Amino acid sequence: xxxxxxxxxxxxxxxxxxxxxxxxxxxxxxxxxxxxxxxxxxxxxxxxxxxxxxxxxxxxxxxxxxxxxxxxxxxxxxxxxxxxxxxxxxxxxxxxxxxxxxxxxxxxxxxxxxxxxxxxxxxxxxxxxxxxxxxxxxxxxxxxxxxxxxxxxxxxxxxxxxxxxxxxxxxx
Numbered sequence: 001x002x003x004x005x006x007x008x009x010x011x012x013x014x015x016x017x018x019x020x021x022x023x024x025x026x027x028x029x030x031x032x033x034x035x036x037x038x039x040x041x042x043x044x045x046x047x048x049x050x051x052x053x054x055x056x057x058x059x060x061x062x063x064x065x066x067x068x069x070x071x072x073x074x075x076x077x078x079x080x081x082x083x084x085x086x087x088x089x090x091x092x093x094x095x096x097x098x099x100x101x102x103x104x105x106x107x108x109x110x111x112x113x114x115x116x117x118x119x120x121x122x123x124x125x126x127x128x129x130x131x132x133x134x135x136x137x138x139x140x141x142x143x144x145x146x147x148x149x150x151x152x153x154x155x156x157x158x159x160x161x162x163x164x165x166x167x168x169x170x171x172x
Contacts, residue, residue, distance in 0.1 A: 025137075027169040028066060032148070033161030041073035043096075048170050052103070052140070054131075060103035062112060062170075066096040087154050093119045112142065118151035131172060138172035 026046045031038050047065045068088045071079050083090040100114035101124075109130025116125045129142030146164045148154050 025169075025171045026064075027167075028064075029167045031165045031167075032163070035159045039073055039078075041071060043067070044070040044072050046070075050140075050170065052172070057103045057105070057110075060100065060112075062098070062100040062103075062114065064096075064098040068093065068095060089119060098125075116146075118153060121151045123150060127168065129168070140168070140170045140172055142168040142170075144168075 026048050027042065028046055029040065029042045031040050033039070043066045045067050049061075049063045051059065051061045053059065068090045069083065071082055071088070073079055073082070082088055085091070097117045098114055100112055102113045104111045104113075106128060108128055110128070112127040112129055114125060114127075115122050125144055125146070127142045127144045129140050132139050132141045144166050146166065147162050148160075148164050149156070149162055154160055
């Protein structure tokens with residue numbers, strides 16, 4: 001069993017090796033209201049595998065893995081608090097995952113549908129994105145809004161907002 005896992009890990013490293021640079025430039029940021037003030041945050045480590053050809057949307061595929069322990073809101077005490085059971089429960093759930101199921105053209109660019117898993121909950125999501133060039137590099141720029149309670153993050157809370165706005169920037 002161990003050697004099989006090792007072989008699979010080596011194979012994945014080889015297959016994903018070409019995507020490492022893209023993962024380093026990938027940005028997932030979020031914004032949520034807390035006590036009436038917006039709190040911004042990011043995840044410092046993201047692995048993205050993507051296959052996208054605008055001429056062949058049927059073959060498009062996006063997958064992302066975000067280690068929860070890399071959350072960064074700019075305040076270490078708050079980051080540690082968010083890793084606790086009430087929020088992301090990093091002791092039991094180590095990552096957030098996304099797997100696409102479909103890509104369609106939209107008025108603004110594209111619509112990416114897929115499944116987002118946070119903790120033990122997997123729900124369908126839709127991400128609107130477009131291709132943008134920044135300093136000569138093409139990026140997929142997208143966004144979506146989630147209700148954190150749908151994923152069991154933070155439960156009911158009087159001062160914490162329910163809606164989380166997520167912005168995504170992935171090298172094309």
